[in-house]
Amino acid sequence: MSSSDSTPTLCVKNCGFYGSPANRNLCSKCYLDSVNQAILRSESRGIDSITSSVEQVSLHDEKDHVVVDDSSVSKNKPSRCLCCKKKVGLLGFACRCGGKFCSMHRYPEEHKCPFDYKTSGRVALARENPLVACDRLRHRV
Known part of the structure; x- marks a missing residue:
């Protein structure tokens, strides 16, 4: 075994992390990004090219491949009040402006909505209550 095999190499995309020869000298994040981009490109080309692009990417076993779900990452983040940055968790009050607030800032006047x-x-009133007017020409047939 030579000394170059034991020294870790940096990622080819220069992200600052170490790459792996199994991942085409990319770090795990850059490798997953390149796999996802290849899949998106193949979907735009058509179903016939999907198989060829998957073979080019050379995916490994599912045990070695870690899939990160973006929805689970956002759930792990503690939700905070947009005004005072206090953790609100499940008890946060959602506002129509799109923010989540604590009990002190839940009213629109308190957080300058x-x-x-x-x-x-x-x-809403105009949509739910259309104008109802009687016909002025009652003798019309």
Whole structure:
């Protein structure tokens, strides 16, 4: 075994992490990104080219391949109040402006909500209550 085999090599994409020859000298993150890009490109080309691109990527066993789900990453992050940065967890109050707030800042006046409640209320009333007018020409056949 030569000394170059025992020394770790940096990732080919220069991300600062060490690459692996099994991953085409890429770190695990860059390798997963390249696999995902190859799959997206193959989907845009068509079903026939999927098999050829999968063979080119040379995927390893599912045990060696770690799949990261983005939805689980966002669930692990503790949700915080947008005003005071206090952890709110499951008890956070969602607002129509898209934020999550603690019990102190749950009201729109407390967190200076940019959502226009007046206009949205008027639009909802106009949509739910259409104008009902009687026919002025009652003798019409």
